[in-house]
Amino acid sequence: MRFLLAPDKFRSSLSAAEACAAMEAGIRLALPDAQITALPMADGGEGTAELLTLATQGSWHTTPVHNPLFKLTEAGFGLSPDGQTAFIDSAAAAGLALLATPERNTTIATTHGLGQLIQQAITSGARTIVLGLGGTATTDGGTGLAAALGWQFLDAAGQSFIPTGGTLTKIAQLVPPAAPLPVRFRVACDVQNPLYGPTGAAVMFAPQKGATPAQVGQLDVGLKHLDHVVQQQLGLSHVAMPGAGAAGGLGYGLITFLGATLEPGVDVVLDAVAFDQHVANIDLILTGEGKLDQQTAQGKLIAGICRRAERAGVPVVALCGTLTLTPQEIRELGLLAAFSVLNRPQQLKEAVLTAAGDLMGATFNVVRLLTNHASLRL
CATH class of the missing domain: 3.40.50.10350 (Glycerate kinase; domain 1)
Structure with missing residues (x-):
């Protein structure tokens, strides 16, 4: 049998x-x-990348990246045996578990290290990224990740900076990378929340990441401003797309800046194995x-x-x-x-x-x- x-x-x-x-x-x-x-x-949450690597008999790789507070840490990703597919957890570089409780402040946390991790996977030869959302310490709308992958965010004085949740309102201009990334994204996402508003990323999830009521309001305004700039300059509007508010707006950032698709976590996992x-x-x-x-x-x-x-x-x-x-x-x-x-x-x-x-x-x-x-x- x-x-x-x-x-x-x-x-x-x-x-x-x-x-x-x-x-x-x-x-x-x-x-x-x-x-x-x-x-x-696994269901697409934390630990999915390691299990997918194991299930496909792939290899595990680590690299130095920024943690949510821009401090260096080691994060890992898996590669399929043919090197074409990378398995990554968003929590590996942007995770809440990477920070001690007193350090948790989603207004200053970044997804920049996750972008660095993705870039290393691409440099290693991956042409498909299987990314599991969840467990992040961030509410930056995925801007930190985008900055690590070639997008520029300029303030009113024309100075480039890496936004965080607390500085999203300073974004005045977006500068896309010279060429799109040579990679396809499959994003495992089981959260249906929009980017901002009463059921958005800030209101629903930022308190779990240490945000005070005042900071929740600040973050929600920042996410709304980010979408306003995107609509004005890129002509895109993904704010209400189910999953846009996942992982502190990371879902929105992946769709908007990287052309990713969000899929039910179970289907991504079952296909990957x-x-x-x-x-x-x-x-x-x-x-x-x-x-x-x-x-x-x-x-x-x-x-x-x-x-x-x-x-x-x-x-x-x-x-x-x-x-x-x-x-x-x-x-x-x-x-x-x-x-x-x-x-x-x-x-x-x-x-x-x-x-x-x-x-x-x-x-x-x-x-x-x-x-x-x-x-x-x-």
Whole structure:
């Protein structure tokens, strides 16, 4: 029997790769001769670049770049085996996690280092950039990234500068690079917010990045000014495009300055790992995550796996820590079945420590049931 293992991480307990290992161990106990393909997955958020690099058997590279406060740091990106595709997380160079809590100030934070990271990937030969949005410390509308990739932002005196969230209102003129970048962008984005306004980047996300109410207002005005200049000088208006407000307006900047397209994170990830090719000739897909709930059903990773598996005619079983979906919701999601791996009352701390063993045991039971009796075999 041929299995494809495609779990997401079990947050705070197992990485996606560790979940694959536990599942494989359970399968081997039930069916020693099984053919198993392990494909650790991610949903487009932080950590996606490393997993995509691993799944494609690519190589990992690091380079010095600016962190959100213009200080030097090391950031990494993955390259596919043919060197044509780079995998990058926006949080690698612009991430909130790169800053200590007292350092967090989104009015002065920049995406410049992310632009440097992209430039290094292009210099290394990449012609497609797969970029995961999320987890940034910035609200600069992607201007820092654009500045690192050849765009100039001039103030009223004609002086070039690198904008931050707090200085967006100083932009008086835009100067495009001499030539467009020789690269295509695929941006994994699950945020639908516009650039500014009541549901925009500043109001919805800047408080999480340390912004005070006054700074939120300042940032929102700055993003609105940025779009005004773009409309005047470039004749473009992407302000209301779903995802424009993602990652502090980075979505807007990628669309406006780099011609990127924003796509559902799960589709970008599944395409990048050639999921449709892996699922060919598979008998059963085992997937999972820490919590299987309404968010899962509303288009997250497992929902995407189920859609593609249905097209290929392959059943999917999900294993998780917490299961809150009803039987009807499980069926509507496209799963053959879903099970919690928890097998006894326990505190969260214990559940985290025993997650690998519990996942292995649940996998054993599923595979044993589906393969050991002829009337039940898939």
